[in-house]
Amino acid sequence: MEVHIFNQQKQLKEYADKYHVQLEAWAPFGEGRGGTFDNELIKGIGDKYGKITAQIMLRWHIQRGVVVIPKSTHYERMVENYNVFDFELSEEDMNEIAKLDTATSSFFSHQDPAMVEWFVKMVEERKQNNRSEKEKKNW
Numbered sequence: 001m002e003v004h005i006f007n008q009q010k011q012l013k014e015y016a017d018k019y020h021v022q023l024e025a026w027a028p029f030g031e032g033r034g035g036t037f038d039n040e041l042i043k044g045i046g047d048k049y050g051k052i053t054a055q056i057m058l059r060w061h062i063q064r065g066v067v068v069i070p071k072s073t074h075y076e077r078m079v080e081n082y083n084v085f086d087f088e089l090s091e092e093d094m095n096e097i098a099k100l101d102t103a104t105s106s107f108f109s110h111q112d113p114a115m116v117e118w119f120v121k122m123v124e125e126r127k128q129n130n131r132s133e134k135e136k137k138n139w
């Protein structure tokens with residue numbers, strides 16, 4: 001599910017825990033939307049631990065029990081993103097980060113039927129385009 005500092009899925013997490021369902025974050029950094037990498041609170045917490053904002057966000061997920069598979073196209077960032085197992089956020093810091101939640105998607109509403117219709121159409125169009133690309137290659 002979409003889980004990041006601005007859309008923390010608190011209720012969903014409670015239910016997932018209750019029924020032993022493992023929550024995994026897609027877009028664990030919210031793809032940077034809304035300024036996740038530049039957030040002042042996260043930066044301030046990072047300064048205390050000598051960590052960058054990406055590492056604070058990943059550590060927060062891990063301490064909540066949310067699986068993270070962050071994506072980066074930069075080798076140095078991949079290394080940074082692994083380097084989150086040598087510190088622990090305090091309960092106070094975890095509680096401060098919890099306050100950043102807006103309980104709103106940074107992408108689009110999955111409950112809006114018009115949006116779902118648009119999304120399905122977009123996926124279908126992509127499938128069609130990919131198919132014609134493959135057909136071209138076979139010629």
Ligand SMILES: NC(=O)c1ccc[n+]([C@@H]2O[C@H](COP(=O)([O-])OP(=O)(O)OC[C@H]3O[C@@H](n4cnc5c(N)ncnc54)[C@H](OP(=O)(O)O)[C@@H]3O)[C@@H](O)[C@H]2O)c1
Nearest residue numbers: 026027028029030031032054069070071072073074077080
């Ligand atoms: N979002 C979706 O719709 C979706 C759907 C299905 C699966 N997933 C999977 O979920 C995983 C991650 O999702 P995502 O790529 O959408 O979002 P994300 O992990 O929240 O954000 C990826 C972005 O963060 C940047 N980044 C990564 N590490 C960084 C660091 N240490 N410092 C600064 N910037 C950093 C990356 O830039 P650079 O690449 O330039 O470093 C990239 O722009 C991927 O494995 C993806 O395949 C996502």
